[in-house]
Amino acid sequence: MREPVRTIQLSVNGQASTVTVPVRKTLADVLREELRLTGTHVGCEQGVCGACTVWLDGEPVRSCLLLAVQAEGHQVTTVEALGTADHLHPVQQAFWENHGLQCGFCTPGILMTVVAFLREHPAPSREEIREALAGHLCRCTGYQNIVRAVEDAARRLRPARG
Amino acid sequence: MRIEGNETLHAPRDRVWALLDDPQALAGCTPGLEELRPVGPDEFEAVLSIGIAAVRGTYKGKLRITERTPPLRYGVQVEGSSAAGFVRATGVLELEDQGVQTGVRWSGDVQVGGALTLGSRMIPGIARMLASQFFQCLDRKLQEGAA
Amino acid sequence: MKPQVFAYHDPSSVEEALELLARHGPGAKVLAGGQSLLPLLNLRLARPEVLVDINRIDSLDYLAEESGWLRVGARVRQRWVERDPAVRRAVPLLAEAVRYVGHVQIRNRGTVCGSLAHADPAAELPAVAVAVGARMVARSRAGAREIPAEEFFTGPLSTALSPDELLVEARFPCSPPGWGWAFVEVSNRHGDYALCAVAAGVCVADGRVRDARLAYAGAGPVPVRLPQAETALREGWPLEDALRAACSEARRLLEPEADIHASADFRRHLAGVLTERVVRLAYRRAVDGAGGARA
Numbered sequence: 001m002r003e004p005v006r007t008i009q010l011s012v013n014g015q016a017s018t019v020t021v022p023v024r025k026t027l028a029d030v031l032r033e034e035l036r037l038t039g040t041h042v043g044c045e046q047g048v049c050g051a052c053t054v055w056l057d058g059e060p061v062r063s064c065l066l067l068a069v070q071a072e073g074h075q076v077t078t079v080e081a082l083g084t085a086d087h088l089h090p091v092q093q094a095f096w097e098n099h100g101l102q103c104g105f106c107t108p109g110i111l112m113t114v115v116a117f118l119r120e121h122p123a124p125s126r127e128e129i130r131e132a133l134a135g136h137l138c139r140c141t142g143y144q145n146i147v148r149a150v151e152d153a154a155r156r157l158r159p160a161r162g
Numbered sequence: 163m164r165i166e167g168n169e170t171l172h173a174p175r176d177r178v179w180a181l182l183d184d185p186q187a188l189a190g191c192t193p194g195l196e197e198l199r200p201v202g203p204d205e206f207e208a209v210l211s212i213g214i215a216a217v218r219g220t221y222k223g224k225l226r227i228t229e230r231t232p233p234l235r236y237g238v239q240v241e242g243s244s245a246a247g248f249v250r251a252t253g254v255l256e257l258e259d260q261g262v263q264t265g266v267r268w269s270g271d272v273q274v275g276g277a278l279t280l281g282s283r284m285i286p287g288i289a290r291m292l293a294s295q296f297f298q299c300l301d302r303k304l305q306e307g308a309a
Numbered sequence: 310m311k312p313q314v315f316a317y318h319d320p321s322s323v324e325e326a327l328e329l330l331a332r333h334g335p336g337a338k339v340l341a342g343g344q345s346l347l348p349l350l351n352l353r354l355a356r357p358e359v360l361v362d363i364n365r366i367d368s369l370d371y372l373a374e375e376s377g378w379l380r381v382g383a384r385v386r387q388r389w390v391e392r393d394p395a396v397r398r399a400v401p402l403l404a405e406a407v408r409y410v411g412h413v414q415i416r417n418r419g420t421v422c423g424s425l426a427h428a429d430p431a432a433e434l435p436a437v438a439v440a441v442g443a444r445m446v447a448r449s450r451a452g453a454r455e456i457p458a459e460e461f462f463t464g465p466l467s468t469a470l471s472p473d474e475l476l477v478e479a480r481f482p483c484s485p486p487g488w489g490w491a492f493v494e495v496s497n498r499h500g501d502y503a504l505c506a507v508a509a510g511v512c513v514a515d516g517r518v519r520d521a522r523l524a525y526a527g528a529g530p531v532p533v534r535l536p537q538a539e540t541a542l543r544e545g546w547p548l549e550d551a552l553r554a555a556c557s558e559a560r561r562l563l564e565p566e567a568d569i570h571a572s573a574d575f576r577r578h579l580a581g582v583l584t585e586r587v588v589r590l591a592y593r594r595a596v597d598g599a600g601g602a603r604a
Contacts, residue, residue: 001314001358023317023360026351045311046280046348047415059388059417065347066418069317070364113414134499135412163567215427215466216338216346216355246354277352283502286566287430287465287530 008072012037013081021068028052030068031078039079039108043137050136053109054078060116079108082115090156091115091149100149102141110136114150118157126151165286166269169297173304175257178264179233181300181307182255191299193292198225210242214288217281219244233257247276251289268293312350319362323369326361326475327450333359335472340364341383341423344415369477374399379481387416387424387434399483401600402441402490402508406433409492412500425461426476428468431502431527433494435462438479439532440508440524441490445469446478453477462531487519488512489595493587494526495579497570503527504571505579509587511542513595518542518551521588528563528580535562542588552588556581 007020012035019034026045031037031054043049045064052063055077063076083089088096091114101107110133117124117132124132129150130143138146171178181187185206189198197209204227211220223242229235236255242248250273258265272289274282320326330337338357340346341364349355363369369384372393379399381390390396390407397404403421410416410424410433424434425445437443438458445456447470461469470476484490494506505527512520521542525533538558545551565576594600 001316003314004316006317022314024312024315024350026311026347045351047344047411050412050414053414056417060414061418062344062414064351065343065415067317067343067347067362069319070343070362117413131499132413135414165566213335214464216349216357217466218356219354245356246352277354280352281354283568283570284430284465286568290566291464291467291530 006069008069010035010068010071010076011074012076013078014075019068023067023069025068026064027054027066027068027071027076028063031063031076034068037078037080041105041108043105048137049106049109050113051106051109053112053136055112055116058116060113077112079111082111089115091118091153094153094156095146095149098145098149098152100141100146103139106136106138110138110146114153118150118154122154122158124150124154163272163282163286164269165272165289165293166267167290167293169266169268169294169301170260171264171266171297171301171304172262173264173301173307174262175233175259175264177304177307178257178266178300181303182236182257183230183232187300187303191296191303193295196220204228204230208240208242212292214284217246219246221249223249228252229254243276247274247278249274249278266297311353312347313353313356315350315357316359317362318359319365321365321367323366323448323475323477326363326366327448327473329359329361330475331450331473333361337361337472339426339475341426342386342419343423344411344419345423345427345429363475372396374483377483379403379483381421381479381481383420383422383475383477385421387419387421388413390421391416398600400441400481401484401594402492402510403434403437403481405490406437406492406506406508409433409494409496409500409503409506415500422476422479425479426468426470428462428464428466428531429502430462430465430530430532431504431506433492433503433506433508433526436506436508436524436526436532437492438481439534440510440522441481441484442522443482444480445476446480447474448477449474455480458532459534465530484510484600485512487514487595489591489593489597489600491587491590491594493583493590495583505565505576505583507580507583507587509584509591511588511591511595513592516548516596517546518548518592521555523555523559523584523588525559525563525580528565528576530566533563535559537562538584548592552585555588556584559584 041051043051047065054063194212199207206225221242221244226239229237253270256267336358340362369382371382443458490510494503510522521539538555541554560581567573
């Protein structure tokens with residue numbers, strides 16, 4: 001069979017782009033290879049590790065379990081939209097200061113999950129944080145510091161009292 | 163993975179044995195079997211096409227009859243591979259004389275490799291489903307033969 | 310690129326989807342949430358020639374309560390069911406169990422009907438469907454038919470749907486008054502498939518169990534309902550005796566398989582322990598008049 005392709009309009013981080021992609025190509029691969037947004041990492045490619053987590057219309061999803069053609073007409077947000085090297089997002093800052101990452105491979109996905117999670121749970125318990133992180137695998141830092149970073153991030157994001 | 167089960171075939175043991183000893187009859191009842199070619203004494207090359215939901219694969223491999231003790235025990239060994247991985251299995255059938263019917267005690271040991279390993283959780287259930295299709299078919303053949 | 314080449318269609322109406330399924334037969338595969346299908350495609354365990362993506366069919370995106378039934382259209386994401394207070398009231402067992410399906414990232418995309426049609430024997434929603442007596446609405450070009458949950462699941466990853474049929478809706482009966490529901494599960498990690506899970510409902514009047522429903526995931530090739538254990542709950546008294554009898558029926562009758570995660574014996578043991586736990590919880594909720602709502 002000839003490779004079926006489709007030209008689609010993608011909206012990623014608020015920017016529209018037109019790309020022609022094979023219909024079988026996952027969103028994760030199109031983000032990285034066509035749009036050169038390599039912050040989204042590809043680990044297991046079967047929805048287990050969580051490294052490829054992005055937002056689709058503001059909700060975290062696995063970009064390896066979505067075909068790029070399916071993202072047409074939706075808003076995609078990747079880790080590149082969170083902060084810059086000079087202006088880290090408060091959650092990124094918290095991960096840095098609490099040693100919530102080491103090699104950093106799993107981090108972009110975790111950040112996308114955590115920012116969305118804290119939006120809905122501004123003052124989460126440890127138990128809730130652990131459940132929220134259950135869909136992410138980290139093989140080097142270990143989860144203690146990641147949980148600590150999320151707790152710290154929650155404090156940073158809560159409006160100051162008084 | 164070890165799997166076992168019991169079935170009842172509605173024919174006397176001699177007839178059940180005669181059917182089991184006929185490769186063409188067996189072939190007709192093996193789910194998904196597309197080709198069975200003798201390549202030596204008690205050795206066959208087989209092509210099987212098995213599909214469970216979207217997971218379809220064509221497996222090419224060898225089937226060997228490892229034991230034949232009429233009318234009691236029958237042993238087979240199967241090896242096959244597809245693009246998704248490989249399957250190795252051994253199986254033993256034991257026939258128990260129950261007069262007008264025959265009890266079959268079957269057991270098997272299944273190993274899988276490659277991407278198929280990811281589905282290993284479901285392999286015993288799938289093997290059981292295929293085994294039950296196989297025995298239902300044998301039973302139909304036996305009853306047609308009797309009619 | 311990981312999946313093998315396929316032709317991709319994303320029809321915007323059910324009629325077009327049915328036309329495609331009729332034309333391509335077993336070579337076509339329906340793509341709903343894709344949370345089970347995409348892994349199979351990426352690993353090339355599944356190599357369909359044609360994908361029929363139903364995500365552009367807006368008419369399948371409804372969640373409605375109607376004359377005693379909760380109707381869940383084929384595009385309804387699990388996350389919608391998890392968040393909707395109406396589901397918690399109408400079918401509390403579904404609302405409780407859906408939280409055990411994968412992770413939030415999976416439930417944001419995965420659909421209720423997709424999980425039912427995928428028919429993983431260790432999945433939560435098929436067990437819920439069997440426990441409450443849900444009905445599956447299948448459509449093909451020839452027409453529509455309703456399939457009771459207990460007849461729908463025919464084997465691991467296998468259902469009564471034929472290749473030209475689309476599961477367009479799942480109907481869950483709303484919980485009648487007097488019933489309490491509960492779902493409990495043991496898995497290696499939160500979000501993993503169940504080593505064993507039990508979905509239960511009991512109807513309590515004057516402190517006694519008048520009726521019961523029990524369904525198990527991870528305990529056989531399909532979600533298993535246990536009428537014998539239900540009878541034990543209905544007929545046993547006092548409650549402690551009824552519980553003991555129901556647990557021993559569960560351990561006696563279930564035939565779970567062994568795999569690398571758990572032996573068959575351990576799963577049977579779990580089924581007994583979880584039966585007691587889930588029935589106590591459902592009983593308390595029935596007595597409190599809480600149905601199955603979380604506090």
